[in-house]
Amino acid sequence: MSYAAIKTLHISCVALSYSLFFLRGIWSLNNSSMLHSHYANVLPHVVDTVLLTSAITLAVMLGVSPLNSVWLLTKISALLLYIVLGSVAIRRGKTRRTKLTAWIAAQLVFCFIVATAITHSPTPWLRGT
Numbered sequence: 327m328s329y330a331a332i333k334t335l336h337i338s339c340v341a342l343s344y345s346l347f348f349l350r351g352i353w354s355l356n357n358s359s360m361l362h363s364h365y366a367n368v369l370p371h372v373v374d375t376v377l378l379t380s381a382i383t384l385a386v387m388l389g390v391s392p393l394n395s396v397w398l399l400t401k402i403s404a405l406l407l408y409i410v411l412g413s414v415a416i417r418r419g420k421t422r423r424t425k426l427t428a429w430i431a432a433q434l435v436f437c438f439i440v441a442t443a444i445t446h447s448p449t450p451w452l453r454g455t
Contacts, residue, residue: 332383339377344436346370347412351429354416361416400448401439408435 327335346369353361360366385391385398392399411432419425441450 329384329387332380332387336377336380336384339373339380340440343370343373343377346373347416347432347436350416351425351432354419354425355422355429395446396448397442397446401442404435404439404442408432408439411435 350361350366350370352358353366390398392402411428415425415429415432419428438450442448444450
């Protein structure tokens with residue numbers, strides 16, 4: 327596969343993964359039975375596996391490593407935070423308020439991850455100044 331095809335796959339999976347997270351967050355906040363459906367439990371894992379595989383492939387193709395690219399290490403660290411917040415928002419949060427707070431925080435972290443990916447900077451809000 328070409329670099330362009332893998333990048334397109336990666337970006338598509340980013341959009342789909344976020345959309346699924348957003349939807350599952352709504353379901354969690356509303357105690358919807360849809361959250362417990364087979365597809366709601368399996369599809370995000372399939373999409374995220376393709377997302378991670380394409381990310382690793384792109385990093386290898388570009389010759390970048392989190393050991394020598396601060397922006398990539400920052401992005402991976404933020405991804406770990408996003409996963410923890412997402413877990414609280416969808417499954418582990420005990421109250422609606424906790425779930426809502428984690429859901430909103432996870433979306434802010436997601437925006438930071440995307441900005442970091444686009445700018446290749448660990449401080450994307452300072453880019454261009």
